[in-house]
Amino acid sequence: MYRILVAxxxxxxxxxxxxxxxxxxxxxxxxxxxxxELNEMDAILVRSATKVTEELMSQMPNLxxxxxxxVGVDNIDVPAATKRGIVVVNAPDGNTISTAEHTFAMMAxxxxxxxxxxxxxxxxEWKRSSFTGTELYGKTLGIVGMGRIGTEIAKRxxxxxxxxxxxxxxxxxxxxxxxxxxxxxxxxxxxxxxIITVHTPLTNETRGLLNRENLQTCKKGVYxxxxxxxxxxxxxxxxxxxxxxxxxxxxxxxxxxxxxLGHKLLELDQVIATPHLGASTKEAQLNVxxxxxxxxxxxxxxxxxxNSINLPAISKExxxxxxxxxxxIKQMGAIVSQCMQEGVQEISVSYAGDALDFxxxxxxxxxxxxxxxxxxxxxxxxVNALLIAKERGVSIGDKTSxxxxxxxNLITVTVTGDKQQLNxxxxxxPNYGSRIVNLNGFKIDFHPEGNLLYIQHTDKPGVIGRVxxxxxxxxxxxxxxxxxxxxxxxxxxxxxxxxxPLQPSLKDKLKENTDIxxxxxxxx
Numbered sequence: 001m002y003r004i005l006v007a008x009x010x011x012x013x014x015x016x017x018x019x020x021x022x023x024x025x026x027x028x029x030x031x032x033x034x035x036x037e038l039n040e041m042d043a044i045l046v047r048s049a050t051k052v053t054e055e056l057m058s059q060m061p062n063l064x065x066x067x068x069x070x071v072g073v074d075n076i077d078v079p080a081a082t083k084r085g086i087v088v089v090n091a092p093d094g095n096t097i098s099t100a101e102h103t104f105a106m107m108a109x110x111x112x113x114x115x116x117x118x119x120x121x122x123x124x125e126w127k128r129s130s131f132t133g134t135e136l137y138g139k140t141l142g143i144v145g146m147g148r149i150g151t152e153i154a155k156r157x158x159x160x161x162x163x164x165x166x167x168x169x170x171x172x173x174x175x176x177x178x179x180x181x182x183x184x185x186x187x188x189x190x191x192x193x194x195i196i197t198v199h200t201p202l203t204n205e206t207r208g209l210l211n212r213e214n215l216q217t218c219k220k221g222v223y224x225x226x227x228x229x230x231x232x233x234x235x236x237x238x239x240x241x242x243x244x245x246x247x248x249x250x251x252x253x254x255x256x257x258x259x260x261l262g263h264k265l266l267e268l269d270q271v272i273a274t275p276h277l278g279a280s281t282k283e284a285q286l287n288v289x290x291x292x293x294x295x296x297x298x299x300x301x302x303x304x305x306x307n308s309i310n311l312p313a314i315s316k317e318x319x320x321x322x323x324x325x326x327x328x329i330k331q332m333g334a335i336v337s338q339c340m341q342e343g344v345q346e347i348s349v350s351y352a353g354d355a356l357d358f359x360x361x362x363x364x365x366x367x368x369x370x371x372x373x374x375x376x377x378x379x380x381x382x383v384n385a386l387l388i389a390k391e392r393g394v395s396i397g398d399k400t401s402x403x404x405x406x407x408x409n410l411i412t413v414t415v416t417g418d419k420q421q422l423n424x425x426x427x428x429x430p431n432y433g434s435r436i437v438n439l440n441g442f443k444i445d446f447h448p449e450g451n452l453l454y455i456q457h458t459d460k461p462g463v464i465g466r467v468x469x470x471x472x473x474x475x476x477x478x479x480x481x482x483x484x485x486x487x488x489x490x491x492x493x494x495x496x497x498x499x500x501p502l503q504p505s506l507k508d509k510l511k512e513n514t515d516i517x518x519x520x521x522x523x524x
Contacts, residue, residue: 002300003040007031008047010069014289015045017297024297031056043296045069045289046076054080065089065299067292070279078309088309089295093148094288095279100152102278103197103227106251110223111136111195115272137161142193144186144209145200145228146171146179147376153197154181165189170375172343173418175393183343190214195223202229203374204501204523212237220246227253227278235265242270253278306384321358328434329363329411331448331524332426333370335436336415339422339454339520346416347371347389348397353409355428356400364398367413407437442484442493450479451498452522453507458515459485459492467494467516470509476502491517 004018006028018024027034027041031050034041038059045067046052052066054077066076068090081088109115112133120127141157143150146168154164164181167189176183186209190196196218200206210224211234224247226233235256241247242265249270255263258276265271279285295305329349349367351360368385380388389396404410407427415422425438426448436448440456457463464483471478478496485492502521511519 001025002042003027003037004043004045004296005029005034005038005041006045007034007050008045008069010045010047010289011286014069014286015293016290017294021297023300035059042300043067045292045296048072048075050075052076052081057081057084057086065296067296069285069289069292071095071288073309076309082310087299087305089292089299089305089307090309091288091291091295092307094291095281095284096148096152098281098284099149099227099278100156101281102253102274103149103153103199103225104156106225106227106253106272106274107195107197107223108136110225110249110251110272116269136195139163139194140165140192142167142189142196143181144168144189144196144198144232146176146181147199149228150199151179153199154179165192169341170343170392172345172393174345175343178393187214187217190218193222194219195225197225197227198232199228200232201376202231205374207231208234210234210238212241215241216246218247221248222246223248224250225252226250230254230256230258235263239265239268242268306387308381308384310381318358318362321355322362324428324430324434325356325363325409325411326366328426328428328448329413330366330370331434332411332413332424332436333367334373334524335439335448335452335454335522336413336422336424337371337374338522339440340415340417340420342417342419344371344394344415344417346395346397346414348399348414348416350399350401350403350412350414351410352401352404352412353407355409356411360398360400363411364396368396371415405437410437412438436495439484439493439495442486442491444482444484444493444495446480446482446495446497449497449524451501452524453496453498453502454520454522455494455496455510455516456518457492457494457513458517459487459489460515463492463513463515464494466513467496467510470513471496471506474503474506474509476506 002023003025006026007030018026039061041060042062043065047069052075057063057080063086065087066081068076071090071092073088073090076088078088113131117131138161140163143154143164143166146166157164158180165184166181167184167186171183209232215237224233238250252273254276266273295307299305349364362382365382365385368389369381372380372388386396410425410427412425422440424436426434426436428434434448436444436446477499479499480497481494483494507521
């Protein structure tokens, strides 16, 4: 019999799978109310109110799984849970339909001035001519980010007779064709769209993704929506462009800081806003609760879960074999992901050497996890990596090999995209650590960690010196530099590491060097 604490308010309908199980006893109490029973609990279910801290975990020695009825896990100390061997699960797709519908409701309300018209009518006015709207039919909708939510919005837009242009650097041509959308660079989506909605995760790359510089290229009279994450659209720039008349209006459900009390965007009649309601439907709340309840039951029955945030437990023997290669291959996945800004069709990995003579499936999953981490707005780990790759039409292959190229062990990853292919090889050397020894056919030797810059260039005198001078003139300290080439006077590469992230403006300055053919900023 398993004892499960439901620490936040969850309706019985959402707890159905657990209530129906004869193996479970549910205790619906707050942490304070259950303080004398915490040491008996095998699992805990929470929403956002309860903070599952390391201190709380220390009071629950039998705790095996933490379930968050929702997407975000900011209220859970995941590293502490992992350290204690506690699995953390959530419900990453339970609010997909809810958010897609909310976005479409905001879009229609924005185009037809429904909130403004309602407010006017409530004030005793009858100003029909002041609220002449615009039809969705025949308009071009630009979607920035084509994950689950973006895909659902595209489906609905097609039904409304809209053309759909999308930007997602990781969307393959085959998938774009399958869902009947036109995949374009961000610049072309912005210039061609009548309405633009964003649905990307908030990362260092997407923070301020839409700003004055690129929003000025939009059609005059464009409408913007953000029901994803606050900060993707630069709010100051958005305000100014609305005031100037370049942007006709905006619908905002999320803000950089919440609650956005006194926010200047809320002073504009052209802006409609809601208090982060994207996931706030009865159905979504029921879905996320039911999903995590099912996950908890499956886990307690000894079966694999599909939405774990952290590593599942493995035996000590396997862990000792895996440990040296686990972070290496995850970093390899992150490197090739950041160096290949296009849709990916296939990821294959080859394992060579006696040190890798064990079930390497967890390493393959770690590779996929590292590859997709910066590309998606949902948590990804070794549990759900293959499922997510399959959902996105990416085929995965792994094999063993005898070709170690002189190393005692060697892992080689090949990523095939719509237009290019990229290879990376890495090894683990005892007492020396992880090393990347080949990158895209170039022999190299560097430790995969921190802030890196990968530059491919013509092998000629002065190129490395000019790069160093630009960085030095801008007070940037190079921690390490590794170089490689295939033949004298041909193509060459350099990999530099820095103590802190390189500013985008410096990358632009480096690109002015005509001998540089490609450049990728990598954060590990």
